[in-house]
Amino acid sequence: MAWRSEPPLLAGRAALVTGSSRGIGEAIARALAAHGADVALHGLHDPEALTAQAAALAAEFGVRTLALVGDVADPAAVKGWFQTLFAQWKRLDVLVNNAGVMEGALLGMATPAMIDRVIDVNTKGAIHVLQAGARLMTRHHRGSIINVTSILGTQGGAGQAVYAASKAALLGLTWSAAKELAPQGVRVNAIAPGYIDTDLVRALPPAVQAERAAAIAMGRVGTPADVAGVALFLASDLAAYVTGQVIGCDGGLRA
Amino acid sequence: MSQPRDRLRAAFRTALGLAGDAAVDDLAYRAVPQWDSVAHMQLVATIEAEFDIMLDTDDVIAMSSFAVACTIVGKHGVAI
Numbered sequence: 001m002a003w004r005s006e007p008p009l010l011a012g013r014a015a016l017v018t019g020s021s022r023g024i025g026e027a028i029a030r031a032l033a034a035h036g037a038d039v040a041l042h043g044l045h046d047p048e049a050l051t052a053q054a055a056a057l058a059a060e061f062g063v064r065t066l067a068l069v070g071d072v073a074d075p076a077a078v079k080g081w082f083q084t085l086f087a088q089w090k091r092l093d094v095l096v097n098n099a100g101v102m103e104g105a106l107l108g109m110a111t112p113a114m115i116d117r118v119i120d121v122n123t124k125g126a127i128h129v130l131q132a133g134a135r136l137m138t139r140h141h142r143g144s145i146i147n148v149t150s151i152l153g154t155q156g157g158a159g160q161a162v163y164a165a166s167k168a169a170l171l172g173l174t175w176s177a178a179k180e181l182a183p184q185g186v187r188v189n190a191i192a193p194g195y196i197d198t199d200l201v202r203a204l205p206p207a208v209q210a211e212r213a214a215a216i217a218m219g220r221v222g223t224p225a226d227v228a229g230v231a232l233f234l235a236s237d238l239a240a241y242v243t244g245q246v247i248g249c250d251g252g253l254r255a
Numbered sequence: 256m257s258q259p260r261d262r263l264r265a266a267f268r269t270a271l272g273l274a275g276d277a278a279v280d281d282l283a284y285r286a287v288p289q290w291d292s293v294a295h296m297q298l299v300a301t302i303e304a305e306f307d308i309m310l311d312t313d314d315v316i317a318m319s320s321f322a323v324a325c326t327i328v329g330k331h332g333v334a335i
Contacts, residue, residue, distance in 0.1 A: 079311070086309045131312070138300040184297070 008036025016040040019099030023198035027224030040066040072125030082132040095133035098148040122166035141185035178244030187243035194250025217252025259335040270298035283320040
């Protein structure tokens with residue numbers, strides 16, 4: 001983010017961004033840190049690399065950082081991260097539920113193992129993290145939870161039924177949690193990115209990439225920073241009266 | 256500083272919106288209109304903040320009375 005506010009928009013806030021070792025999650029973590037938030041990074045594996053990334057972020061922006069490693073699909077691991085967060089920072093103000101896996105398959109070729117993994121990470125993992133995060137936030141009667149879903153979750157896509165289902169579930173999670181937590185001062189919203197330039201989509205065949213890019217009304221592929229801007233808005237008090245919303249970030253893409 | 260048991264009683268009164276002198280030692284979940292599921296989560300947050308502890312989900316579900324709450328808080332290192 002190029003612009004700044006004084007005092008920083010998120011000064012004194014503590015944030016956790018799951019799946020922040022790269023891609024959209026990394027960009028969101030950077031944006032939150034750049035605007036004054038202490039940020040806990042999370043990655044599936046490679047604690048050394050994540051710790052180095054956290055140290056670099058702390059040095060660059062003068063904020064506190066943590067590195068949390070493990071699988072969001074493992075409730076015991078999630079519980080451990082929140083115990084660490086509580087022990088270190090005693091609070092959580094911003095939670096970005098971003099960790100996910102993208103596996104495409106035609107309906108007839110989706111194996112039970114693949115279905116389990118996608119639902120376990122994208123849906124059940126998000127629920128585990130939201131459950132624990134909300135508990136920390138309600139202590140202080142304030143917080144912003146941001147679920148990163150997908151345009152595939154709002155519009156569907158051929159060959160992506162399982163992934164789309166896993167992300168569509170986050171819409172119900174967002175709407176329900178928003179209603180349940182609003183009386184306690186916790187806002188819950190979702191971002192639905194479209195075609196964003198990340199490792200996940202770069203792995204698609206070039207012909208598929210070209211076809212998708214051509215369907216974007218704004219004429220360009222999105223960047224992780226585009227999504228991070230929306231997350232920053234939702235995380236901050238600029239969105240103090242916004243809850244239960246799903247905000248598209250897709251340049252006018254129609255899946 | 257009040258005794259832990261008195262602090263827990265005060266947490267119950269605050270979270271459930273009870274009078275300052277209301278008896279809480281025999282309270283049980285849903286035995287009074289004020290202790291419904293929504294108030295239960297508020298009660299959990301109030302207890303966690305009061306004692307600077309973090310309850311497990313199993314604790315949240317099991318906390319069915321003031322007496323059980325004493326046991327749970329004690330499990331988290333509070334001498335109650």
